Amino acid sequence: MNRVVVTGAGVVCAAGFSVPAFWDALLAARPRFAEAKAVPGTGILAAEILDDAVIADLGVKASSCDRSALFAVAAARQALAEAGFDAFARPERVAVVIGNGAGGVVSIEEQYDRIHQNAQARVHPMTVARAMVSSSASWVSMATGARGPCFVTSSACASAAHAIGAAFQLLRSGAADVAIAGGTEAPLSNGVLRAWDAMKIMSSTTCRPFARTRDGLILAEGAGLIVLETAEHATRRGRAADVELAGFGSNADAGNLFTPDPEGMAAAMRLALADAGLSPGDVAYVNAHGTGTAANDKLETEAMKAVFGPGACPPISSIKGVTGHSLGAAGALEAIATVLAIRNGVAPPTANYDEPDPDCDLDYVPNVPRTMAIRTAMSNSFAFGGLNASLVFAKAR
Amino acid sequence: MSDISGSRGSADGPVLSDLVEIIGPYAKGHRDDLKAETKIEKIGIDSFDFVEIIFQIEEKYGIDVDYNANSTFSRLTTIGDFADEISKLVAAKSPA
Numbered sequence: 001m002n003r004v005v006v007t008g009a010g011v012v013c014a015a016g017f018s019v020p021a022f023w024d025a026l027l028a029a030r031p032r033f034a035e036a037k038a039v040p041g042t043g044i045l046a047a048e049i050l051d052d053a054v055i056a057d058l059g060v061k062a063s064s065c066d067r068s069a070l071f072a073v074a075a076a077r078q079a080l081a082e083a084g085f086d087a088f089a090r091p092e093r094v095a096v097v098i099g100n101g102a103g104g105v106v107s108i109e110e111q112y113d114r115i116h117q118n119a120q121a122r123v124h125p126m127t128v129a130r131a132m133v134s135s136s137a138s139w140v141s142m143a144t145g146a147r148g149p150c151f152v153t154s155s156a157c158a159s160a161a162h163a164i165g166a167a168f169q170l171l172r173s174g175a176a177d178v179a180i181a182g183g184t185e186a187p188l189s190n191g192v193l194r195a196w197d198a199m200k201i202m203s204s205t206t207c208r209p210f211a212r213t214r215d216g217l218i219l220a221e222g223a224g225l226i227v228l229e230t231a232e233h234a235t236r237r238g239r240a241a242d243v244e245l246a247g248f249g250s251n252a253d254a255g256n257l258f259t260p261d262p263e264g265m266a267a268a269m270r271l272a273l274a275d276a277g278l279s280p281g282d283v284a285y286v287n288a289h290g291t292g293t294a295a296n297d298k299l300e301t302e303a304m305k306a307v308f309g310p311g312a313c314p315p316i317s318s319i320k321g322v323t324g325h326s327l328g329a330a331g332a333l334e335a336i337a338t339v340l341a342i343r344n345g346v347a348p349p350t351a352n353y354d355e356p357d358p359d360c361d362l363d364y365v366p367n368v369p370r371t372m373a374i375r376t377a378m379s380n381s382f383a384f385g386g387l388n389a390s391l392v393f394a395k396a397r
Numbered sequence: 398m399s400d401i402s403g404s405r406g407s408a409d410g411p412v413l414s415d416l417v418e419i420i421g422p423y424a425k426g427h428r429d430d431l432k433a434e435t436k437i438e439k440i441g442i443d444s445f446d447f448v449e450i451i452f453q454i455e456e457k458y459g460i461d462v463d464y465n466a467n468s469t470f471s472r473l474t475t476i477g478d479f480a481d482e483i484s485k486l487v488a489a490k491s492p493a
Contacts, residue, residue, distance in 0.1 A: 215465050216465060293467055
């Protein structure tokens with residue numbers, strides 16, 4: 001099996017429009033939550049990308065492209081620039097695998113409003129192209145020239161982790177040499193925000209993962225993409241990589257639609273460790289799913305104890321107190337945070353952590369980043385519907 | 398909007414019977430226990446069943462119930478308390 005290294009990353013989200021800006025926001029524990037533009041007067045908060053000038057400058061023809069695809073193209077360009085790719089020598093060996101939960105919902109609503117609200121007869125001719133769930137993968141392939149396997153994975157909040165895992169397997173098995181992988185989501189439409197609000201699990205103040213006072217999640221939009229490459233291919237190009245993707249585990253709870261099963265979560269983590277050939281004791285840091293909901297954070301804590309032992313859990317933090325929950329992009333932003341944690345020897349903090357919860361009694365790296373040697377780290381995603389994915393990154397050998 | 402987390406008093410009348418009717422299908426095996434004094438935690442519904450129940454109540458009475466599944470569910474006590482709170486919201490909407 002080929003070894004797989006990380007040679008680039010790109011981020012577009014409310015916390016930052018580049019990897020350094022994103023990392024600064026995480027370390028500063030600085031959220032940017034405000035009432036979502038699509039639902040004025042409701043008090044529904046979101047982490048929204050508000051800078052229209054920057055969006056216009058992302059370099060994609062906006063009339064035929066949903067925000068979700070636009071974000072993905074911008075993140076892909078950043079990631080390829082860091083990886084030192086200008087053009088691909090063998091584009092048929094470059095895969096694109098992108099996680100996306102909901103497709104072009106902003107575009108769908110905008111156009112369907114014309115019919116349902118305004119009694120107009122026509123929608124924009126690019127509605128289908130904007131709305132299709134796979135459009136971000138198509139746009140990234142067109143924008144970068146990648147001509148290898150190209151598809152979207154959709155598993156709600158675990159979409160991006162599944163995408164990175166699927167890309168990892170393509171590279172390991174020899175089906176591709178390079179993969180652009182991660183996730184994108186632009187869910188901040190009137191309908192989607194109200195649908196989430198109807199579940200009564202959104203916070204109206206801020207997202208406080210693992211804190212006793214936590215009262216829900218906050219939706220976000222954005223994209224995160226990484227460039228994965230076989231170690232051999234990176235070496236041949238003269239690229240030194242400092243972090244590798246070492247293991248991937250995924251499974252299903254086959255249980256409750258909403259309430260995660262700690263056994264299922266724990267099994268995904270164990271699968272990822274076994275895939276990496278590592279033991280729980282090797283993991284120095286865990287980047288949590290940590291949504292800030294009552295159920296997830298308590299059950300994720302239980303799962304951690306099942307895998308690592310009650311007194312032996314490594315520090316675990318959730319970046320959702322800063323980023324909010326970007327659904328199909330979340331696993332990618334968190335994988336990038338995990339890579340940066342290894343590279344910089346710093347665990348990003350859990351923001352807005354104001355009060356310990358007896359049910360969540362691990363070391364959550366509260367509010368302040370922690371300098372520590374991190375040779376191996378895990379990034380976990382646990383989606384609605386009981387879909388679990390766990391990634392293990394390590395310092396490249 | 399009004400918070401329904403801390404409730405007192407005894408409920409009877411139309412709201413209680415509406416509530417029992419709405420909760421019925423969710424409380425499988427506990428239908429005979431749906432009385433004012435029954436604790437909500439004893440009738441086999443989870444917090445997401447409860448979200449659906451609240452949605453039906455909001456639709457039926459045209460009210461907004463300020464409920465957060467992360468924090469409010471565990472503080473609710475009996476079906477009667479819950480009916481009381483709904484009655485207050487209905488009364489506040491259309492004062493007699």
